[in-house]
Amino acid sequence: MPKKVYIRTFGCQMNVRDSEIILGMLKKRGYTQVESPDRADVVLFNTCSVRKHAEDRVWSNIGVLRELKANNKPIIGIVGCMAQNYQDEVFRRFPYIDFVCGPANIYGIPDLVKKAGKEKTQLLAVNRVKRPLLCDGNSRKNKLKAFVSIMYGCNNFCSYCIVPYVRGRQLSRPLRHIIDEVKDLAGRGCPEITLLGQNVNSYGQDLKGKTGFVGLLEKLNRIEGIERIRFMTSHPKDASKKLFCAMRDLSKVCKHLHLPLQSGSDKILSLMNRGYTFRDYSGLIECLRKIIPDCNITSDIIVGFPQESEADFQKTYQAMQKIRFDQAFIFKYSPRPKTKAARLEDDVPLKVKQRRNNALLKLQKITSTVLVMFCVLLLFNGHVFAGNEVFRNAEALILKDSYSQAARECEKILARNPRARIKAKAYYLLGICLLKEGKFDQAKKNFNELLRRYPGSKFCDEAKAALSRSSFSVQVGCFAKEANARRLRDELINLGFGAYILKLKGESLYRVRVGKFAGRQDAQSLEQRLKTRGYPTKICQ
Ligand code: SAM
Ligand code: SF4
Secondary structure, three states, X not given: OOOEEEEEEOOOHHHHHHHHHHHHHHHHOOOEEOOOHHHOOEEEEEEOOOOHHHHHHHHHHHHHHHHHOEOOEOEEEEEEHHHHHHOOHHHHHOOOOOEEEOHHHHHHHHHHHHHHHHOOOOXXXXXXXXXXXXXXXXXXXXXXXXXXXXXXXXXXXXXXXXXXXXXXXXXXXXXXXHXXXXXXXXXXXXXXXXXXXXXHHHOOOOOOOOOOHHHHHHHHHOOOOOOEEEEEOOXXXXXXXXXXXXXXXXXXXXXXXXXXXXXXXXXXXXXOOOOOOHHXXXXXXXXXXXXXXXXXXXXXXXXXXXXOOHHHXXXXXXXXXXXXXXXXXXXXXXXXXXXXXHHOOOOOOHXXXXXXXXXXXXXXXXXXXXXXXXXXXXXXXXXXXXXXXXXXXXXXXXXXXXXXXXXXXXXXHXXXXXXXXXXXXXXXXXXXXXXXXXXXXXXXXXXXXXXXXXXXXOHHHXXXXXXXXXXXXXEEEEEOOHXXXXXXXXXXXXXXXXXXXXXOOOOOOEEEEEEEEOOHHHHHHHHHHHHHOOOOOEEEO
């Protein structure tokens, strides 16, 4: 009987990648993966220590594993940052754990599992400071998108951050290893890669060779079969015009930059040891937007760092208003062991942290939707929102950006209401909702129905105009192989996007596009939805 392994991953993409590597090693030794711990011979938790909240979740989940253990089975291992952080304290708290293994020791996991099965002692593997630089190999589930670690650890020592203590100092993987891995992925038909590292744009600073991050991007951009290159995270202190130009000029590199700001107050940035001021940061954003005007910019923010006054917080609020991130992840500060900030008094009460967190979340939500609201109001020319009771729900849903629900409301109105004037408007609104969803063909059908049934309606001209203006679309991929384009199109259709393949005359490329829109703003709002699902996008006209 093949043995079964269950692995649960907490935390960031780097942990996701490490879990793939661990699974790959165990599968080579005959293990199969199962989705439930009670069916497994080996249970592994790959853990995260970045925030206290993440750790608390892991502790309570480890507690639940106690019930699983009977007759010394299954073998239970705690892996990753918490393993490194707490070491044998894990055994003291949970005596039924078989082994604890830090991130730099993960290549020893098959041996640990074997040993734990034979010897009935608890095993601690946290001794490695440097991770061995191996070719990580192929053990990925997703065949179309792959994470590729390009570096491990971090040298920056931001005062709040535990990463350098649990993941060690920056260690860039040799260029050759990365290129071989990416070529191997391309050979297996994987068109999209995401380069991972705590600070990808510091890549190579610890290597003897001259290739830095931009050089790496240039080399990867040349690999045949790779069609999209994404990367995260970048640090503002190493971001440069050279990087932004490379993002613009390298055709396969997606126009998305995750650039954590952390705070808008220079006092707090300095206490955080971030190495830049807000002015430096906004200068970078200005430069980026000049070079790539429609670049997607996302960020991380921490609220409630020690000594963050209301005035400091307001600076962060204003910074977010000024920059208008496409998306921002807001975190409440929590002190982390060993870090410099842990020596400062955690003096912002939890209630205040929560309030600041909510205020920034609300602001980000408004930033993301305000553009959409504006274009809806423009498109409807005011007169559609004439206070007709029948349309109250549909209109409210449209204003909330809930187009598929609004479309269902319109369909209900069409089914129930016999009055021509009402039906004409329902056809029109339904068509608009479908357009907003990027479903051009269905929208066209609806507008044609309106024109055929109610030729004298005032909505006919609006419908014709909406159709004729529909020249913007969102491109999600561009492939040399039609099969890859078809796979992406079908994936998008399954998610509810009106995707189609476009092959221009005289070109051998297959473009996967979504929607046809009258205005750039509509395309932008669709683009936003695609981006939040992790798709790289480009607006086309
Ligand atoms: N290397 C990236 C950088 O320089 O921004 C981010 C890495 S960190 C693992 C991910 C995010 O977690 C950080 O950007 C920060 O916003 C947040 N974070 C890290 N330590 C934190 C702490 N002690 N409390 C709250 N948030 C924290
Ligand atoms: Fe942590 Fe700062 Fe390194 Fe990012 S740059 S991993 S926040 S120490």
